[in-house]
Amino acid sequence: MDDVFLLLLSTLDSTLRVSAPLVLCAMAGIFSERSGIIDISLEGKLLAAAFSAAAVAAISGSAFIGLGAAIITSVLMALLHGFACITHRGNQVVSGLAINILASGLTVTLGGAWFHKGGQTPTLSGDARFSPITLPGADFLSEIPFLGTIYVELISGHNLLVYIAFLAVPITWWALYKTRFGLRLRAVGENPQAVDTAGISVTFLRYRSVIIAGILCGIAGAYLSTGQNAAFGKEMSAGQGYIALAAMIFGKWKPVPGLLACMLFGFLDAMAVRLQGVAIPGIGEIPVQFMQALPYVLTVILLAGFIGKAVAPKAIGRPYVKER
Amino acid sequence: MSVERIKAQGSEAVGGQSAPPPSIELPAIELKAISKSFGPVKANQNVDLKVLPGTIHGIIGENGAGKSTLMSILYGFYEADSGEILINGQKKKIHSSRDAISFGIGMVHQHFMLVETFTVLENVMLGAEGAPLLNKSSQTAREELLKLSKEYSLAVDPDAMTGDLPVGLQQRVEILKALYRGAEILILDEPTGVLTPQETDQLFKILNILRSRGVSIILITHKLQEIMAITDRVSVMRAGTMVSERETSATSKNELAELMVGRKVLLEVDKTDANPGEILLDAKNLSYREDGVTKLDDVSITLHAGEIVGIAGVSGNGQTELLAALSGICPLQTGSIDIGPVQITSKNHKNPKEFRELSVGHVPEDRHRMGMVTAFNAQETAIMGFHEDPAYNGKVLMDNKAVQEHCTRLMQDYDVRPEDPKLKSANFSGGNQQKLVLAREMDRRPEVLLVGQPTRGVDIGAIEFIHKNLIAMRDAGSAILVVSVELEEIMSLSDRILVMFEGRIVGEVAGKDADARQLGLLMGNAGTQSKTSSEQQNNNNTTHSEEIPA
Numbered sequence: 001m002d003d004v005f006l007l008l009l010s011t012l013d014s015t016l017r018v019s020a021p022l023v024l025c026a027m028a029g030i031f032s033e034r035s036g037i038i039d040i041s042l043e044g045k046l047l048a049a050a051f052s053a054a055a056v057a058a059i060s061g062s063a064f065i066g067l068g069a070a071i072i073t074s075v076l077m078a079l080l081h082g083f084a085c086i087t088h089r090g091n092q093v094v095s096g097l098a099i100n101i102l103a104s105g106l107t108v109t110l111g112g113a114w115f116h117k118g119g120q121t122p123t124l125s126g127d128a129r130f131s132p133i134t135l136p137g138a139d140f141l142s143e144i145p146f147l148g149t150i151y152v153e154l155i156s157g158h159n160l161l162v163y164i165a166f167l168a169v170p171i172t173w174w175a176l177y178k179t180r181f182g183l184r185l186r187a188v189g190e191n192p193q194a195v196d197t198a199g200i201s202v203t204f205l206r207y208r209s210v211i212i213a214g215i216l217c218g219i220a221g222a223y224l225s226t227g228q229n230a231a232f233g234k235e236m237s238a239g240q241g242y243i244a245l246a247a248m249i250f251g252k253w254k255p256v257p258g259l260l261a262c263m264l265f266g267f268l269d270a271m272a273v274r275l276q277g278v279a280i281p282g283i284g285e286i287p288v289q290f291m292q293a294l295p296y297v298l299t300v301i302l303l304a305g306f307i308g309k310a311v312a313p314k315a316i317g318r319p320y321v322k323e324r
Numbered sequence: 325m326s327v328e329r330i331k332a333q334g335s336e337a338v339g340g341q342s343a344p345p346p347s348i349e350l351p352a353i354e355l356k357a358i359s360k361s362f363g364p365v366k367a368n369q370n371v372d373l374k375v376l377p378g379t380i381h382g383i384i385g386e387n388g389a390g391k392s393t394l395m396s397i398l399y400g401f402y403e404a405d406s407g408e409i410l411i412n413g414q415k416k417k418i419h420s421s422r423d424a425i426s427f428g429i430g431m432v433h434q435h436f437m438l439v440e441t442f443t444v445l446e447n448v449m450l451g452a453e454g455a456p457l458l459n460k461s462s463q464t465a466r467e468e469l470l471k472l473s474k475e476y477s478l479a480v481d482p483d484a485m486t487g488d489l490p491v492g493l494q495q496r497v498e499i500l501k502a503l504y505r506g507a508e509i510l511i512l513d514e515p516t517g518v519l520t521p522q523e524t525d526q527l528f529k530i531l532n533i534l535r536s537r538g539v540s541i542i543l544i545t546h547k548l549q550e551i552m553a554i555t556d557r558v559s560v561m562r563a564g565t566m567v568s569e570r571e572t573s574a575t576s577k578n579e580l581a582e583l584m585v586g587r588k589v590l591l592e593v594d595k596t597d598a599n600p601g602e603i604l605l606d607a608k609n610l611s612y613r614e615d616g617v618t619k620l621d622d623v624s625i626t627l628h629a630g631e632i633v634g635i636a637g638v639s640g641n642g643q644t645e646l647l648a649a650l651s652g653i654c655p656l657q658t659g660s661i662d663i664g665p666v667q668i669t670s671k672n673h674k675n676p677k678e679f680r681e682l683s684v685g686h687v688p689e690d691r692h693r694m695g696m697v698t699a700f701n702a703q704e705t706a707i708m709g710f711h712e713d714p715a716y717n718g719k720v721l722m723d724n725k726a727v728q729e730h731c732t733r734l735m736q737d738y739d740v741r742p743e744d745p746k747l748k749s750a751n752f753s754g755g756n757q758q759k760l761v762l763a764r765e766m767d768r769r770p771e772v773l774l775v776g777q778p779t780r781g782v783d784i785g786a787i788e789f790i791h792k793n794l795i796a797m798r799d800a801g802s803a804i805l806v807v808s809v810e811l812e813e814i815m816s817l818s819d820r821i822l823v824m825f826e827g828r829i830v831g832e833v834a835g836k837d838a839d840a841r842q843l844g845l846l847m848g849n850a851g852t853q854s855k856t857s858s859e860q861q862n863n864n865n866t867t868h869s870e871e872i873p874a
Contacts, residue, residue: 177458178458179456179457179458180453180456180461181456182458183446183449183450183453186441186442187442187450190440190441190442191439191440193435194438194439194447195450196421197399197401197421197433197437198421198425198437198451199420199421199423199424199425199451200422200450200451314440314441322401
């Protein structure tokens with residue numbers, strides 16, 4: 001019993017760690033898409049931010065400076081996306097795709113040129129990484145059976161960025177539903193003309209939304225290379241931006257359902273790691289590849305099966321043109 | 325430009341309403357020599373306008389006369405190339421809608437500027453929230469909204485989901501939105517286009533209340549009877565210029581129509597009694613479901629030779645699906661259509677081409693989407709659907725000369741201007757596009773002609789022409805089905821009127837006996853049992869959230 005409990009806890013623990021970047025990206029997607037800008041460039045921003053974080057942290061020796069660099073990089077890419085889609089009314093999917101390709105190519109090229117490690121960045125250690133934080137009272141509470149164990153094993157002991165990721169959900173919810181900015185943001189994704197005729201600038205509002213998306217993706221990227229891992233590796237985002245996008249759509253562009261969807265993906269991923277080499281009675285050993293493919297397969301199934309039912313913001317994907 | 329301005333405005337009582345003598349008052353709005361061009365198109369040229377406070381001022385003109393542009397300039401959507409705007413006598417620069425709002429100008433757009441997934445309260449607040457956090461400001465907004473609702477008798481539930489409200493109430497939300505922002509000058513752009521006659525009456529009552537509270541109202545419309553019914557003064561625009569200004573009580577529909585078009589226009593349709601002959605099309609028990617929603621519910625229609633049957637109804641009550649079923653666009657699900665000796669059922673489907681071969685012509689409701697390809701030139705539009713006819717084809721290639729000759733003849737016969745078969749369809753005005761599509765269908769002399777919205781977006785002059793041709797076709801022995809949201813058009817054209825509501829035919833009235841009020845009640849389905857009539861309930865309810873059909 002105790003063993004199963006601990007196994008469950010450690011699986012959930014890794015679920016949190018795996019889903020943290022997904023949650024950040026999904027919230028980024030919510031900000032961008034609720035304002036009417038399709039954001040498939042989550043993936044590219046994530047990858048570019050991961051590279052910047054690792055590269056700058058390696059040089060400066062500080063994870064926080066790396067984080068700052070990651071956010072700046074990601075915001076710049078978001079602004080590029082905004083410049084193409086908002087100012088020049090370009091196709092949002094094409095622009096997003098272009099950013100993804102740009103990030104994929106640029107990280108490898110620059111990484112190769114600067115560090116000569118085949119696209120990798122140097123391995124980080126010490127202050128150049130976000131290390132686990134032991135929450136106050138963990139030692140003391142570990143004595144308490146059940147709840148104490150949960151606190152120590154599951155809640156305590158993550159790095160700062162994981163906590164930020166999960167804090168981002170209530171903050172996103174609060175910003176969307178409880179602030180003037182959120183009201184306007186939701187309105188501009190549904191009917192930009194209503195916003196314009198109310199005397200609010202559609203352009204400025206949408207730029208602010210994509211910038212927030214950029215900041216969140218930047219944090220997620222820093223987490224990938226300086227929190228979860230200790231270096232940047234080629235294509236290390238591995239489609240997580242897309243998975244976050246899928247989770248966000250599956251969560252109907254709402255923060256809490258989006259969080260749950262991300263955690264579902266994270267859980268599957270954690271299971272995949274956990275079940276490697278484990279023989280399941282009656283089935284035998286499940287090939288690792290099968291488990292690793294599961295989140296992606298699930299993405300396809302969820303999107304194919306549920307996208308029809310999810311109601312997207314009405315003006316999503318349509319550049320705003322003033323009409324008579 | 326000949327502006328027949330009535331100089332001594334002080335000497336006239338305005339509309340006989342509550343407005344005090346205007347001589348001592350500055351105009352609420354004065355536009356001086358406003359000009360605006362879009363590329364080579366002069367949308368407004370030297371336009372002058374004076375709106376006196378506490379009056380309803382109508383602006384009438386055909387499509388493209390520049391009414392909307394002028395109002396967009398006033399509301400800050402565009403900036404004028406030249407000219408001045410004076411508000412309450414003071415010169416103002418309006419760069420954006422925000423400026424306009426701050427000067428007390430509110431606008432109710434033709435297409436509502438509402439977020440459908442928001443509550444009424446959220447829509448009213450949007451852009452005028454006050455503080456950055458919503459908690460407190462939504463509380464004060466709610467109080468203010470309820471106060472306004474009471475003061476102006478504009479009952480609406482602040483927590484209702486806006487998209488679920490009937491259009492009449494959505495429009496009310498728009499008016500409240502403007503008042504909430506402190507509007508003293510209210511612009512309404514074609515406000516009655518989407519309303520039933522009852523809702524229109526309701527709107528006019530509201531406008532009267534607003535006027536009595538000192539709000540100045542600009543009403544833009546192309547409907548003459550509305551100008552006559554509600555305005556104090558009226559300005560007429562034609563081709564980007566202000567051609568005339570009149571006191572409403574001193575003018576007539578005929579005079580206004582003539583000013584609008586620039587020549588004499590026959591407003592009433594001149595027709596003799598119908599002489600119905602044999603049955604040409606007999607549709608029985610048509611039902612149609614789409615995505616689980618019943619669009620047509622057991623509809624039966626008989627069309628006789630030599631009569632015009634009109635379908636009245638608020639748009640979206642099954643008229644589109646009826647036309648689609650009768651023209652073969654949607655395969656039948658249940659029921660049957662007899663056209664001469666041929667019977668069409670769900671098992672024996674015929675496509676639109678085969679319907680055409682059975683001599684059923686169809687002028688679709690939405691000409692841009694279904695009636696033509698706007699990127700094609702006129703001669704291609706003129707043969708679409710009949711393009712396989714050997715007359716237009718050589719052995720391998722199309723016979724362009726024959727196509728061009730055909731189009732030229734149609735353009736002459738149906739007065740399509742400019743008479744240029746090579747001109748892109750999109751570059752014709754709405755009326756001329758419609759005449760081209762009508763010409764294509766009517767020229768084949770079909771036994772049955774289905775016409776959706778014959779005069780939507782069409783100028784008065786062209787309306788007269790289209791109506792005359794439809795009557796002529798009827799007299800030549802065709803059966804014609806007309807679907808239109810313009811009740812007046814249905815009443816003046818039809819020999820029989822059927823009213824549709826939620827996919828059913830809820831009433832039939834002889835064309836001669838038709839009366840707008842009675843038809844309006846049928847259109848809102850107030851005639852039958854307990855189904856909701858938006859109008860009656862709206863009069864006295866504040867908690868409005870019932871299941872009125874969208």
